[in-house]
Amino acid sequence: MPELPDLQIFSKNLHLALAGKKLQRIKIINKSKLKSSLQKIKKAVEGNRIKKIYREGKEIHFLFANNNVLGFHMMLRGRLHYFDENNSHKYTIVELYFNEAPGLALTDYQGNANVTLNPIMKDSPDALSKEVNYKFLKEKLGRKATIKNVLLDQDVIRGIGNAYADEILWNARISPFSISAKIPSAKVKALARSIKSVLAQAAKKIDRAEPGIIGGEIRDFLDIHNSRKKKSPAGATIRVSTSGSRKTYYTNEQELYK
DNA sequence: AGAAATGTTGCGCT
DNA sequence: AAGCGCAACATTTC
Numbered sequence: 001m002p003e004l005p006d007l008q009i010f011s012k013n014l015h016l017a018l019a020g021k022k023l024q025r026i027k028i029i030n031k032s033k034l035k036s037s038l039q040k041i042k043k044a045v046e047g048n049r050i051k052k053i054y055r056e057g058k059e060i061h062f063l064f065a066n067n068n069v070l071g072f073h074m075m076l077r078g079r080l081h082y083f084d085e086n087n088s089h090k091y092t093i094v095e096l097y098f099n100e101a102p103g104l105a106l107t108d109y110q111g112n113a114n115v116t117l118n119p120i121m122k123d124s125p126d127a128l129s130k131e132v133n134y135k136f137l138k139e140k141l142g143r144k145a146t147i148k149n150v151l152l153d154q155d156v157i158r159g160i161g162n163a164y165a166d167e168i169l170w171n172a173r174i175s176p177f178s179i180s181a182k183i184p185s186a187k188v189k190a191l192a193r194s195i196k197s198v199l200a201q202a203a204k205k206i207d208r209a210e211p212g213i214i215g216g217e218i219r220d221f222l223d224i225h226n227s228r229k230k231k232s233p234a235g236a237t238i239r240v241s242t243s244g245s246r247k248t249y250y251t252n253e254q255e256l257y258k
Numbered sequence: 259a260g261a262a263a264t265g266t267t268g269c270g271c272t
Numbered sequence: 273a274a275g276c277g278c279a280a281c282a283t284t285t286c
């Protein structure tokens with residue numbers, strides 16, 4: 001559910017709420033979702049203060065004073081909630097209990113969200129990092145895969161998901177079905193700009209729409225990947241192509257390179 | 259009430 | 273062989 005702009009804002013808000021707080025206890029409800037052993041996780045983080053909370057690709061990382069990192073991956077349906085003794089959630093994976101701060105729960109009714117101690121990051125750059133520029137894209141796009149699939153490939157760039165891939169490609173006016181290697185240089189430059197601007201502006205909108213947000217979704221402002229909209233801001237009819245249960249939204253304003 | 263939503267993995271096809 | 277695309281996972285929300 002959450003994509004890069006959502007996670008960017010969630011992690012910022014979590015940092016504001018929880019940095020400096022001591023983790024009293026981590027309660028594991030669904031052990032099968034731990035990518036590291038329960039004992040190791042408890043030993044590594046319980047009793048430690050949180051130094052920083054930030055986003056890495058599609059994960060949220062909790063950095064502790066002893067330099068251990070706890071990584072949460074929401075997958076499709078993971079969600080964060082603050083809780084107290086008066087509310088409980090179904091489908092909880094872990095609960096974090098703090099001194100002088102509300103507890104934080106990670107839930108997922110689909111059961112795919114997961115927790116890793118000191119996650120090993122892929123060496124592909126984050127979508128918002130400086131490394132993702134024209135030169136980088138030019139090199140990485142030299143292949144036959146469609147441009148949308150390359151943008152979604154976390155081994156190329158970390159952080160772009162299905163909905164924002166469509167938004168970015170419309171912004172750059174490139175058809176999602178274009179063969180990556182066939183996209184001309186001028187368009188690759190446009191794409192580099194669109195990646196940054198679409199993601200950064202979306203994060204701002206989410207931040208403004210709901211200050212303090214740490215879960216859920218706000219996507220009414222998406223221009224193209226939005227089932228409630230029929231026309232692009234430029235006036236073209238939005239088309240939908242389905243593959244399995246996921247959809248690609250696009251318009252004929254986007255150039256197809258084959 | 260029923261369609262739509264999301265990321266990653268593994269498998270099959272080229 | 274390597275690269276590419278697609279289906280499946282499960283349940284809630286609109």
